[in-house]
Amino acid sequence: MAKQHIYTMSFSKVYPHYVTKGEKKGRTKTEVDEIICWLTGYSQEELGVQLEKQTDFETFFAEAPQMNPLRTLIKGVVCGVRVEDVEEPIMKEIRYLDKLIDELAKGKSMDKILRK
Template sequence: MATTATDRIRRTSVASVHVHYVAKAERKGRTRAEVDQVIRWLTGYSQDQLEALLAAKTDFETFFAGAPAMNPNRFLITGMICGYRVEEIEDPFMREIRHLDKLVDELAKGKAMEKVLRGS
């Protein structure tokens, strides 16, 4: 059975991508704290839980499956990311990945945190 891109993403550690999210945000004058705030908003993890998951090199599949409270407002995240319309992605796992990508992208583009977090 061939390994798909989705399979690779499921097994990728959140920590290995988190450093890129932070670097992207910092290049645009944002902070790691803001990136972490976006992740906590989306998933419901506390900062301590997030730090532990990053240190443990938890993969994305486990990360999303164990999220304490996926934010119901995440479905307000729309638009294009990586060539796909977020709201049209059928695979629930890939939609969550793209929600996170889109939030970090909006943060890096200078959007106000209130707007990035959909007013909450």
């Protein structure tokens, strides 16, 4: 089976869209970064390196220092697909991130987004 196009896409090309989506709703780049770091275990500096290297999505998630175990609490629909029903591991991680960014844009508090 061929790889999904998103897997080979540079994370740094999509990242500005995450930031823009949040900022359009009055949220900040700092909050977007906090979500990404919470999900993946990257530090702010490590996230910056990944963006500079233009790492693809598959590598970005495969090399993540520590995927947050609480991410399994993320439920809901992204692009018409239930996040919890996605079976392919990398796509599931991508959908988790998409769902968290959606929650940010919808005005949820950071405590709820980060499952505190």
